[in-house]
Amino acid sequence: MTVTATLDLLGLPASRTARRAVAYAVLGVVPALLGVPALALLALGGVLCVTRAGAPVLSLVLTAVRGLTAVHRALLRGLLGEDVPAPPGPAPLRAATDAAAWRCAAYAVLDAPLGVLLLAVQVPVRLYGLVLLSYPVWFGAVRQNGHRGLELTGTVPLDSWPRALAVAAAGLVLLAAAGWAGRRLVALVRLLARTLLAPPPRDLTGRVQDLEETRALAVRDSAATLRRIERDLHDGAQARLIALAMALTRAKEALRAPEPSPADTAKARELVEQSLGTARTALGELRDLVRGIHPPVLDKGLAPALASLRSDMESPSLRVEVRSALAAGPRPPEEVETLAYFCAAELLTNAARHAGADHVTLDVRIEGEARNRVLVLVVEDDGRGGAAPAPAAPGGSSGLRGLSERARTVDGTLSLDSPPGGPTTATVRLPFAPRGETST
Structure with missing residues (x-):
């Protein structure tokens, strides 16, 4: 204590x-x-x-x-x-x-x-x-x-x-x-x-309308994710692999003669080294792409994933403190953990890039009992404040508004308290049923 x-x-x-x-x-x-x-x-x-x-x-x-x-x-x-x-x-x-x-x-x-x-x-x-x-x-x-x-x-x-x-x-x-x-x-x-x-519980008609809206948000988010993956593959890994194939073809042409000259051998060696660097870059881009879809560290649980995220985000000018109270509670479903991880990553990035914060506290815990459990993620920074969800861009959403829409797909909420001058407190609440439990 x-x-x-x-x-x-x-x-x-x-x-x-x-x-x-x-x-x-x-x-x-x-x-x-x-x-x-x-x-x-x-x-x-x-x-x-x-x-x-x-x-x-x-x-x-x-x-x-x-x-x-x-x-x-x-x-x-x-x-x-x-x-x-x-x-x-x-x-x-x-x-x-x-x-x-x-x-x-x-x-x-x-x-x-x-x-x-x-x-x-x-x-x-x-x-x-x-x-x-x-x-x-x-x-x-x-x-x-x-x-x-x-x-x-x-x-x-x-x-x-x-x-x-x-x-x-x-x-x-x-x-x-x-x-x-x-x-x-x-x-x-x-x-x-x-x-x-609080508003009274919504009737069946309101609930159906809410489900239709969240389904539309989920479809739009999935389409935006697929477009991003396609763009990253086309502009990144695919271009690297094409350059790799072209370099290896040129190296093959240089070594086609039965007894290649020293100049051809040197040229082929240079092309092979260049191809090796291109292959490593393509592998790195593919790893980043996979990590953006589903971080492998989440397989160990949300708490280790947030600890890894903290080590990635910390710098001499930014101190990140993670307070996790997940060990004693049931483990949330995979989709809730993934959503919480990306919410934490986005909020930490906003605090580092836009708020000018020196210290960020990330608090994650589970509230409620039985099937009414809620994963609560609170990110507080000492930055300049004044944060507000920006209007959604055509064809998709990003930033704080995008996080709010993604949280709605699991009946979650994102609340933001960011007065001018700070501090800024963002609270994400994601309801869930523990793994292995099904609603009746």
Whole structure:
């Protein structure tokens, strides 16, 4: 366990994730408290439903609540890395009949006490634990009722080193409890957001439409891959092999005489050496082409493949850190591993070439249980930021938009958080069923 993870476990937010969770507790309490007047306005709209003004008032309040939950989504995405898409908006003054608007209202109401509790755990309780932890440092400077230190319940003075250390131990326990409670509350916030703020599950018609779109994306991606392979073979290996054949033919012509002259022999030797170099170049291009179709290192698993990718991408100006938590989980299917590998390669390349990053962190893990597992790939760099998917080029797609479309072919998603000035965080989520399991 690293020092950062140990400090997080003890309730001291040392990692970036823990610090962002504390920032979310501080910034999220304001929109959370706005859920209280929202509840009052919803009650008013309910009372007015006996009149003609009830439905319009309810619609206006629910529209405002949807705007409030948009702030929640921004905070969840920017600080907790939870990308919750917004459901389609209802027609004007029709929010009262929109189920998604009512779910947003339920989230706003439930988040009011949850946000206050999260802030209390993350900030005041932690600060109180830090004060207790530091008690041995400053208890000698406090005077109360004629003795050093504070008093416990007004009768037991905490004026000795053993008692001061006991107070520090209590502070450490309080910090650890606050850290544990904060993580559980953040997990509850994520669950509520995914349950109430996300669009509802699509019906059969929507699912068929989505499958048609992803099938079209898969066909287009396969066609683009075949065109690329054909172009690389025609312009690369095929041209090398033609040059090789021509050089060997010329060498054969030079050695056709029964007793070739020294000049012909030297010329033939030069042509053979040239052919050897051409053959090596063609073999290298063929290896690169095969590696672009399916990297052989993936046969050993995704974790070794990402480690190999890191060694290929690292340079004196770029440090790549890979954090893999795949050993304990089931191995994803081959197509998911391949897609995750190419997503990692593309994102690392973008960080190195376009973002001007000095340090890139690649985190890969498996979430979920049973048949609802998801391979999560997070790439974070300290570059200049401002990354956004570019429009697809005619006849195909590439870059971030291409990665998003390829992820959709397995019902996956790509979310990007890249404010100007950085940092940039790209999260790829690829659902899968473990090898050997089939859906029923």
